[in-house]
Amino acid sequence: MSQQSQILTRRIDKDILEVFIGPQHPGSGHMRIILRVDGDIIVEAEPDIGFVHRTMEKLAEGREWVKNQPLFERMAILDAANCTLGYIMAIEKLLGIEPPPRAKYIRTILAELNRIASHLYGMGIFAILLGHSTMYMWFFGDREVFVELAERLTGQRLTHSFFWPGGVRRDLPSGFKDELEKGIKYFEKRLKEYEVMFLKNPVIRSRLEGVGYISRQKAAELGIVGPNIRASGIRHDVRIEEPYAAYPELDFEVPIYKEGDALARTLQRVDELRESLKILKQAVNRIPEGPILHEKYLKMFTKVLKDVLETEKRVKLAPALFNLRPPKGEAYARVEAGRGEYFYYVVSDGQNKPYRVRVVSPSFRNSIVFKYVLPGHRVADLPAIYGSIDYFPPEADR
Amino acid sequence: MAIVERLIDLILWPPLFYYIIFPGLIFVMIFEMFLIWSERKIAGRVQMRYGPLEIAPRLAGAPQLMADLIRYALQEVIIPRTVDKLPFVIAPIAAFVIALMPLLVTPFSPTFLPVTTEGSILIAAALTTIPPLLLILAGWASNNKFSLVGSARESFLIATYEIIILLVIASMSFLYGTLDFLKAVEAQQALLWGIILNPIAAITYFVAVMMGTSRFPFEIAEAESEIVMGAFTEYSGIMFGLAMGISYARMFVYNIIFVLLFLGGWSPLGGIVTGNYILDSIILPGASVAIKAVIISLLMVFTRAVYGRYRIDHALKGGWGFWFIMALVSIGLSAAVVYLMEVF
């Protein structure tokens, strides 16, 4: 198949129309793309991000370590578990502790539930950008199943704030395994319908084939992450490169597509949904018994805290966890979230607040695509590229 | 009382009745409301939800569209300072009115039509080509980049679908050997429905109409996620409501032509004789035509639930490539049918 649908452009000054897509535009999120178009062809594109910037890195410096978890999950609340897990892992690296195995499995389960929900969200937006309202509704409707499951596990639909350094906040609720398996069975059936309605729909196909092609070399050069880079044929998944949680113990495949166009990115996401289901099935069956918080902190539990843990299976926040003082030093951690790799770099000066937290979100790294890939495409390709990159402005702006 | 009788006489005066009440303005309004409601309902059913429901759940939310209409009617009409005012105001109104004009020559029964002419097919086909020009005017007058892009897309599309529609209509009049709707329907009653005689023409016409009235997947000229609302980005209030209605009105008119050319017009209900003039010559055949047109229109709005939208170059490629050839093939098929009829 032909990879190139880009059209040769010439840079001329006159006859160029400047179109501002966003930030108040049905086709973009809270961001603006300044397009210079020659006829229907984009000559130059400049992403203008930062409309939902909250300076999280600065805010994090003024709060205790665990208090930053609800802050960071507001980068992408649809993917809350994945985007805070990196921060918690970075703290754990500073402290030099590892969560117990059961906690690792619970983390994996929630991370995968979030990945599915996040992919469905992204593809829903993608579908509506292509004008396919049915798939938008279907993706969002089916996402509800996984949001519901996450709610049963964590107590909140989206903003889970589910991790403590060294463990998780709650154990699996009773009956969770059955419900999860039912949900998986339902979703496997739905995936077949998605194929007919969306992935193999000739209209959608013609919109995606060859659009937004990013070559293998260009992908590495631009430093894009997540499903986008894997759709360009680069073998990079943090779950394999730097294994965390229970991933190294589970049997799953990370799909790689060579084509690098919007279609490959879409298929990539759908394949990852399948793999996520596989991971969930295994994780919920193989989950070991045991504590869900590191014993170092369990030892410090008072009687009330222990009672609650035993009766309600809820890990209370021991003051030792709240007044965490990691030793002086730095550590980085990264996780593979739905949209790609979250990178956290924390610097501790031994105080109860972080000295510096650096977070690089996948959408921020992906936003560079608009500048370097859009030129040479038609204006109507913008939604297809924007959607297939699965760009999420609040995540990019932090 | 004389005044009341005069008024009733005036209303029932065929040209006025025809153009204002049935199948003119009022009927088209009701039809549009029904169609938009059923479009939302159909999409809702396919999309795991209800569609309009909150206003009168027992009536499945049917009064919702009344509410929408009232809202559009009462909303402030904002005319931006930067627009070219006269064409900006005239374009949607004129487009709506002209979109209904072909009804002047489309018969709803052998006797129920205001203008009798030998070339009614020709006139109807000619009149249907005007509203898109006014859409382009609306976009141009709006002085907005999105409107401009929208009307540019419309102007690309118009050439594509108009030529297909005109070719198909030509092939059918070739088949029936007439340019008069009445004779075309008579020919179908004598022989077979047009859709059986020339199915290729029927499919081609169907797709071209979807393209022309911006139904999915050809909803390119007002693609919301790309160019906001196309040519109508700057409109508000009742002007926007009118602009929204244009494509539905055009679809209705195109589908009346579809029914007359392909679906046997007023048969089978038109053949019933009860003795009552109004029943025989207006209600039964009229209902027969209208119901068929509604069913075809529902089919067209159903595609919203299945498709996304094409890119403009895909639509042009499909239009000038595949469907243009199909239109030519349909002429060939008509010729073959005419030849076969003469042989047997």
Next chain:
Amino acid sequence: MAETSAGPRYSERNVEERMGLLDKAKMHAKALSLGMLRLARPQRITLRYPLERPVLSEGYRGMIVLNNDKCIGCSLCARVCPAAAMKMFNAAPKKLRPVINYERCIFCGYCVDICPVEALYHVPVHDLVFENRDDMVFDLETFTKEPEEPEHVRKVRVVIDEEKGLRYVPVNSE
């Protein structure tokens, strides 16, 4: 990859070939018939929310209520609150008590989790309506009272279903 052993691994896949005319027609027909099928047999998951209310899952982090008798006034909850929604005040001399501002609360449940005497707890209510912003600031009296759910609503239990995804079972019929 030829690996078949357990563990995560990469696997290379291919996008299918561009569709031919016949394939396209076939997929058009398939998509249209799937749409028709769903039209004939709708599979709705709409919860008619204000009229029907779901039973929240066990352990749902809903609104927070203070048990004034248990509270020892340690002010840990106010210190841990990431949104600064919970503040301490002097209810009596040398008796600190928390109050909450629901304009700010993000329902992270940190205060409930840090309370050393379990004086704070969640109730399964998450959708109270306030008439103005001042009502969202709870004083000690409203903070110690469990919020009441509106009456005349159908309670439904959300069940995850293999066929329909989510099913809403009326509570009374169980």
Next chain:
Amino acid sequence: MAEETEGKNETKLPLEGSLRKSDQALVVKTTPPELLETANKLKEQGYTTVVSLSAVDYPKDGKMTLIVHVTGYELPPGYPKMVEIQVDLPRENPRVPSLINVWTSVDFQEREAYEMFGITFEGHPDLRHILLDPEEFKDLRPLRKDFVVKEENIMLKENWGDYRG
């Protein structure tokens, strides 16, 4: 894991540096004039992508440290997954050569470091604000330590309404 190797680079990567104990990142310290050379060396070894480019402000030591995290896709075995380049800069008028000609992926990150810390990247073709408003934050450098964000007291003040922004 080779946790005892702190302070010594025992990886196969031919570069001066030390492995950090906490996360196994290779820390390479360099100076502004040598930054480009280090970067080119790393790129030759297959480190194709910058994950993060930022800085840490140390007002007490009177310095600012530019920190670049570099990684590569499909690195040879034995190479550290993450290389951390540290460059000490003065707090007054920090200047450093831009890395954009080595790694395109630093484009937006350098702009971010420029607006957040005021580090000038010489040779960057388009050094403007990216996230912050260029007018409002003309002279403010939010991530420097002298830009203080006040946290609220935990005690209830007279009227909560005053806190509402």
